[in-house]
Amino acid sequence: MATRSNQLHIAMFPWFATGHMTPFLHLSNELAKRDHKITFLLPHKAHFQLRHLNHHPSLITFHTITVPHVEGLPLGTETASDIPIFLNHLLAIAMDKTRDQVQQTLTIIKPDFVFYDNAYWMPEIAREIGIKTVCYNVVSASSLAIALVPARKVNDSITEEELRVPPEGYPSSKVVLSGNEAKALSFISLPFGEGNITFYDRIVMAMKGSDAIGIRTTRELEGNFCDYIASQYEKQVLLTGPVLSLDDSAFEEKLEPYWADWLDGFERASVVFCAFGSQINLEKAQFQEILLGFELSGLPFIVALKAPIGCETVEEALPQGFEERVKGRGKVSRGWVQQPLMLKHSSVGCFVNHCGFGSMWESLMSDKQIVLVPHLADQVLNTKLLVGELEVAVEVERGETDGWISKESLSKAIRLVMDEGSEVGVRVKINHAKWKENGGTSVLINAYIDKFLQNLQHFSN
Numbered sequence: 001m002a003t004r005s006n007q008l009h010i011a012m013f014p015w016f017a018t019g020h021m022t023p024f025l026h027l028s029n030e031l032a033k034r035d036h037k038i039t040f041l042l043p044h045k046a047h048f049q050l051r052h053l054n055h056h057p058s059l060i061t062f063h064t065i066t067v068p069h070v071e072g073l074p075l076g077t078e079t080a081s082d083i084p085i086f087l088n089h090l091l092a093i094a095m096d097k098t099r100d101q102v103q104q105t106l107t108i109i110k111p112d113f114v115f116y117d118n119a120y121w122m123p124e125i126a127r128e129i130g131i132k133t134v135c136y137n138v139v140s141a142s143s144l145a146i147a148l149v150p151a152r153k154v155n156d157s158i159t160e161e162e163l164r165v166p167p168e169g170y171p172s173s174k175v176v177l178s179g180n181e182a183k184a185l186s187f188i189s190l191p192f193g194e195g196n197i198t199f200y201d202r203i204v205m206a207m208k209g210s211d212a213i214g215i216r217t218t219r220e221l222e223g224n225f226c227d228y229i230a231s232q233y234e235k236q237v238l239l240t241g242p243v244l245s246l247d248d249s250a251f252e253e254k255l256e257p258y259w260a261d262w263l264d265g266f267e268r269a270s271v272v273f274c275a276f277g278s279q280i281n282l283e284k285a286q287f288q289e290i291l292l293g294f295e296l297s298g299l300p301f302i303v304a305l306k307a308p309i310g311c312e313t314v315e316e317a318l319p320q321g322f323e324e325r326v327k328g329r330g331k332v333s334r335g336w337v338q339q340p341l342m343l344k345h346s347s348v349g350c351f352v353n354h355c356g357f358g359s360m361w362e363s364l365m366s367d368k369q370i371v372l373v374p375h376l377a378d379q380v381l382n383t384k385l386l387v388g389e390l391e392v393a394v395e396v397e398r399g400e401t402d403g404w405i406s407k408e409s410l411s412k413a414i415r416l417v418m419d420e421g422s423e424v425g426v427r428v429k430i431n432h433a434k435w436k437e438n439g440g441t442s443v444l445i446n447a448y449i450d451k452f453l454q455n456l457q458h459f460s461n
């Protein structure tokens, strides 16, 4: 525990997206639990959305940042949840325009450290103020290693063929992007922020300029990738572990009765829960195919997906007669649900997700069977880690033509892990339990935070 003399004051400034702000807030909770002070800089809307995740309001202070309007963004846009993913590059311009606000705030509060991820200009302003910087990455070390290291050498004309070849010294032949998967990486060579800086240049500058690199992972899961990143950047890489605020008894959030009561009506481990994070907008046909896949599986289910492109609400996107046919067996949420609490309910037996890094950790730390439908490049790599390396999950097969899943392939993957006596189901269950025993206990997870803090205090002296 910190005493007044070694209490650290840390400012947090994550990318304006739920999948980034959430883990930064989980880390803030863990640091505050050890009596350190946090000032969390975030857009106004995000403050409203995330305040229920602040377990230590006496030590974690939210500081609202005004997000300026940028031509091409819908009025009032503040976070990635407000826009389709192809407009994220404009949100990056808006974030870059908050630089002066951030500089003024940091000058006034004078923290010991500032943690950021893609604000590549942070090291420059921090040096002027005299505070230390940690570039804290909440994506997998494997996705950083394959796409965002100096050896990757990205310019604005990089080809898909070149993206398919891992950078020199990359430490894996299994966790790679094959076939047309490499196309999902092409965004790294595109403009992402003020002055048309590319996503790749942004991250490499953010990492190079920092006093230390942090990654939300463990050696047990990605040690080889972490060592590769340290050698590429010639910098210390500090690991926080998954920072999931596992045993934060100080804070007891309950699953909403609407869901808890419905789930209580089912047998242990019999219900399939599905969510695809905060950034994915499916086409309507894809959205409907997923729902028909759950219907076809014949199992009880809860699906929590955003309304698909072109639809204002989930309601208008439901297949004809669907809710009638699955009445009493299936539920489709009209919005955000408490995913971590759904995964704690004993009636849930399987988690179908997109393998975003947050959901990946929540899957690994749960006792549920795992079925994966990755979308973005880093989710494809996370899936290869869980399916190919750890063999704790199955991936839903994709069609050759449109690359999307069918109701049959989704239903097949779910039954593969849920049916009694399924060989694959038994194998992934045993591997998952074994992995949790070695790399997923709350003792180990807490030890990562303590070690991370020791390293940080070493920097601050």
Ligand SMILES: C[C@@H]1O[C@H](OP(=O)(O)OP(=O)(O)OC[C@H]2O[C@@H](n3ccc(=O)[nH]c3=O)[C@H](O)[C@@H]2O)[C@H](O)[C@H](O)[C@H]1O
Residues within 6 Å of the ligand: 018, 019, 020, 022, 138, 139, 140, 275, 276, 277, 278, 279, 280, 304, 335, 336, 337, 338, 339, 340, 355, 356, 357, 358, 359, 360, 362, 376, 378, 379
């Ligand atoms: C780092 C980057 O974050 C992005 O975030 P995204 O929101 O898509 O997904 P998660 O990382 O799973 O984060 C989503 C977070 O939202 C929570 N949740 C989600 C749905 C819901 O209904 N209720 C919830 O509480 C969930 O528990 C998780 O903590 C992308 O994945 C990207 O691939 C990833 O590398």
